[in-house]
Amino acid sequence: MTETTAAVRASGLGKHYGSGDARVTALAGVDVRFMRQEFTAIMGPSGSGKSTLMHCVAGLDKADEGSVWIGDTEVTGLSDNALTDLRRDRVGFVFQAFNLLPTLTALENILLPFDLAGRKPDKEVLDRIITTVNLKDRLSHRPSQLSGGQQQRVACARALVTQPDVVFADEPTGALDSTASAELLQFLRQSVDDLGQTVVMVTHEPSAAAFADRVLFLKDGALVDEILAPTADSVLERMKSFEGSVA
């Protein structure tokens, strides 16, 4: 693996909360690479550092130690303004709680990153993404007029439409029923296979992780295991070694 094929890489990533007896090590020197056009799932017991890792590599939070690169840009060390631009232009986010703007239509929500950046979308890419997420006949609806699954597909389209270096998804199916979850995961899978996207997803669900190319396991702030070409069964089997502490 060469550095040029890593969409995101981090080395020696450390993050601590509190001090003295109350000091918690959320990340204990993590080295990780997320390769281009790869779908990676991050799993681990509750409190193992999954969200902290995602937030630090995505530039949403600052690590105490170590470095992060998105493409060839070293994220650690950027000014707050440069970080805001980088997140807007080169990173896509999907959260459990859709985070759509209620007064905007589906299409306006999808185009929001372009409005914020004062840029125009690539029409071909926009059409392709809207077709892939199957939202063509819902574009003029507001979020309250859409199902949870449709709202999350709007959030995904918004995350993908700028063709970011990487999309980070934090429990994206946490608020969806099983049918809507499977559709959403299939769409994330397609965004990697058909659109060449790079996706990193935090999940508790072995069945969700099975859509990924690779599953990383965190424990006590450290990467402790990895599965390539996962299935729900192989993930579940591996999780048993963490039994008792899985959320």
Ligand SMILES: Nc1ncnc2c1ncn2[C@@H]1O[C@H](COP(=O)(O)OP(=O)(O)OP(=O)(O)O)[C@@H](O)[C@H]1O
């Ligand atoms: N703002 C904070 N202040 C203090 N401690 C924190 C803070 N955020 C996280 N932690 C601690 O850091 C550790 C890692 O938390 P993190 O949220 O990254 O874990 P997680 O694996 O995402 O957990 P979960 O699966 O429950 O969401 C935990 O011990 C948590 O209590």
